[in-house]
Amino acid sequence: MDIDNRRIFIRKQAEIQQGPVVYWMQRDQRTNDNWALLHAQELAISMHQPLIVAFCLIPGFLGATIRQYGFMLKGLAVTARKLVKHNIQFSLIHGLPQDVLPRFLLEAGAGILVTDFNPLRLPMDWRSRLAERVEIPIHEVDAHNIIPCRFISDKAEYAAFTLRKKTERFLHDFLTEIPSLVRHPRSQDSHDKKLPDWNDVGKYLNVDHDVPEVDWILPGEDAAREAMARFIEERLDVYNLNRNFPDKQGQSDLSPYLHFGQLSAQRLAFEVQRSDLNPGSKMAFLEELIVRRELADNFCLHNPGYDRVSGFQPWAQATLNKHRDDPRPYLYSIEDFEPGKTHDPLWNAAQKEMVRTGKMHGFMRMYWAKKILEWTTSPEEAMEIAVYLNDKYELDGRDSNGYAGISWSIGGTHDRPWGERSIFGMIRYMNFQGCKRKFDVDKYIQENLKSEID
Ligand SMILES: Cc1cc2nc3c(=O)[nH]c(=O)nc-3n(C[C@H](O)[C@H](O)[C@H](O)COP(=O)(O)OP(=O)(O)OC[C@H]3O[C@@H](n4cnc5c(N)ncnc54)[C@H](O)[C@@H]3O)c2cc1C
Incomplete structure (x- = not known):
C-alpha cells in the first residue's frame, strides 16, 4: 500500500525511535478509509511495532452540547470495537492533547506520532503546542479532504x-x-484490550444537557x-x-x-x-x-478570522461599514432568535427545524443567516449570534463548512458584490417573497411548526 506523500505534513521533524506507533485520532473518527490510520499502520508494520490509537476527550468543546457529544461518543464506541478486532489498542485519555499526550507517549515508549488534519484554530493550536512538548516526530495526515x-x-x-x-x-x-486496514500483526505484550466504559465517560463531561440527542440518524x-x-x-x-x-x-x-x-x-x-x-x-x-x-x-x-467580520474580504467589510448605521426594519436579540420568536414564520420554522432535529435544510441556512444580519445592530453581532446558534444546535456544527457558510451569507465570502441596498450594501440579499416563488413555503412552515405541537 502506498500513501501519497502529498497527504503528509511533517508537523515535527525528529528521528523516528524504535517503539509503538501512536495515532492520535481527532477529526477522522473511523477505522475505514482513514488515510491517517493507514499511514500509522504502514509505519508500524515496516517498523515491526504495535499500533495504538489514542483519543483525547475533553469535557467541553466550543459550545458542543450532549447532542453532539452523544453522537460522537456512540460513534467512537463502534470505532474502538473495530480497532480492537484489528489487534489495535484503543486508549481514551481525558484531557487536552498537549497536556495528556506527552506523558502517554512516554509511557508507551512511542516511536512516532501520527495525527489527522483540522484547520480550525483550537485544534491547530493543540497540534503546535504538542509539537513543542514531544521529542518524537509528528506526521499530520489529511484524511478529511x-x-x-x-x-x-x-x-x-x-x-x-x-x-x-x-x-x-x-x-x-x-x-x-482506498486500501483496507489489515489485522495488525503485532500487539504490545501489555496490549490493553479493555474498552472504555462509555457510560462512565458521560460523567466526565461538562456540557449542556438541555439540547437533546436526536434519533433520526444513527451514529x-x-x-x-x-x-x-x-x-x-x-x-x-x-x-x-x-x-x-x-x-x-x-x-x-x-x-x-x-x-x-x-x-x-x-x-x-x-x-x-x-x-x-x-x-x-x-x-x-x-x-x-x-x-x-x-x-x-x-x-x-x-483565514484566522474565519468566524469574524475581520475575515471578510475588504470589499465586503467596506460595504457593510458604509451601511452600518442604516435603520433596521426589525431588531432582535438572542432571546428572540433562539426560541424562534421573530415576526417571520419562515425564519422561525427554520430555527425550530434546527433546534428540534439538529439539521436545518441547506437552502434555509442561507436565508436564516442573512436575516440575522438584517435584524441585528451590526455585522459583528450577527456573526456572533449565527455562529453561536449554529454550533449549539446543528449536529454538524463547529465545522469549516459552517464558518464558511455563515461568512458567505453575512460577509459575501467566496461570493461577488451584488446591487447595493440598505443594510446589506453589496452582499447578496434574500427575502421571503423569493423563497415563496421558489418552494412551498407554507408546507415547510407547517411541517416545522406542526411537529412542535405534536
Ligand atoms: C449559514 C450556513 C451555515 C452552515 N452550517 C454548516 C455546518 O455547521 N456544518 C456543515 O457541515 N455545513 C454547514 N453549511 C453548509 C451546508 O448547508 C451543509 O453542509 C449541508 O446543508 C449539509 O446537509 P447534507 O449533508 O444533507 O448536504 P448535501 O446537499 O447532501 O451535500 C453533501 C455534502 O456536501 C457538502 N456541502 C454541501 N453544501 C455545502 C456548502 N454550501 N458548503 C460546504 N460544503 C457543502 C457537505 O459536506 C455535505 O454533507 C452551512 C451553510 C450555511 C449557508
Whole structure:
C-alpha cells in the first residue's frame, strides 16, 4: 500500500525511535478509509511495532452540547470495537492533547506520532503546542479532504471557481479506491484490550444537557456506510432536482457523519462517481462534496478570522461599514432568535427545524443567516449570534463548512458584490417573497411548526 506523500505534513521533524506507533485520532473518527490510520499502520508494520490509537476527550468543546457529544461518543464506541478486532489498542485519555499526550507517549515508549488534519484554530493550536512538548516526530495526515488542503493551495482561494480549476487538475490523482486496514500483526505484550466504559465517560463531561440527542440518524461508521448506500440508491439520481427545495427530502443528510469523520468524503465521492446514475446529479453532488467542502477547509486554514467580520474580504467589510448605521426594519436579540420568536414564520420554522432535529435544510441556512444580519445592530453581532446558534444546535456544527457558510451569507465570502441596498450594501440579499416563488413555503412552515405541537 502506498500513501501519497502529498497527504503528509511533517508537523515535527525528529528521528523516528524504535517503539509503538501512536495515532492520535481527532477529526477522522473511523477505522475505514482513514488515510491517517493507514499511514500509522504502514509505519508500524515496516517498523515491526504495535499500533495504538489514542483519543483525547475533553469535557467541553466550543459550545458542543450532549447532542453532539452523544453522537460522537456512540460513534467512537463502534470505532474502538473495530480497532480492537484489528489487534489495535484503543486508549481514551481525558484531557487536552498537549497536556495528556506527552506523558502517554512516554509511557508507551512511542516511536512516532501520527495525527489527522483540522484547520480550525483550537485544534491547530493543540497540534503546535504538542509539537513543542514531544521529542518524537509528528506526521499530520489529511484524511478529511480528497485533495489534501495544504497541497492544493497555499493561500485563501478567492472563490469556488479558483479552487475548482485546481481540483479538476488533481482529482484524478486523489479520487482513488482506498486500501483496507489489515489485522495488525503485532500487539504490545501489555496490549490493553479493555474498552472504555462509555457510560462512565458521560460523567466526565461538562456540557449542556438541555439540547437533546436526536434519533433520526444513527451514529457510527457502520451506520454512516449504510446511510451512504441508501442515499446513492434512493436519492442521488434526483439530487439536482430536489436538493435546493426545503419542502423536499433532496439532500443526503450525511453531513453529521462527514463532520465527525465517521464517513470518508473520498469514499462517498468514489462511490458516487462510479455509480451509473444521472450525470447531472452526480456532478451537482460532487461539486458540493468536493469543491464547496474543500473550499471551506481552505478558507479556515488560511483565514484566522474565519468566524469574524475581520475575515471578510475588504470589499465586503467596506460595504457593510458604509451601511452600518442604516435603520433596521426589525431588531432582535438572542432571546428572540433562539426560541424562534421573530415576526417571520419562515425564519422561525427554520430555527425550530434546527433546534428540534439538529439539521436545518441547506437552502434555509442561507436565508436564516442573512436575516440575522438584517435584524441585528451590526455585522459583528450577527456573526456572533449565527455562529453561536449554529454550533449549539446543528449536529454538524463547529465545522469549516459552517464558518464558511455563515461568512458567505453575512460577509459575501467566496461570493461577488451584488446591487447595493440598505443594510446589506453589496452582499447578496434574500427575502421571503423569493423563497415563496421558489418552494412551498407554507408546507415547510407547517411541517416545522406542526411537529412542535405534536
Ligand atoms: C449559514 C450556513 C451555515 C452552515 N452550517 C454548516 C455546518 O455547521 N456544518 C456543515 O457541515 N455545513 C454547514 N453549511 C453548509 C451546508 O448547508 C451543509 O453542509 C449541508 O446543508 C449539509 O446537509 P447534507 O449533508 O444533507 O448536504 P448535501 O446537499 O447532501 O451535500 C453533501 C455534502 O456536501 C457538502 N456541502 C454541501 N453544501 C455545502 C456548502 N454550501 N458548503 C460546504 N460544503 C457543502 C457537505 O459536506 C455535505 O454533507 C452551512 C451553510 C450555511 C449557508
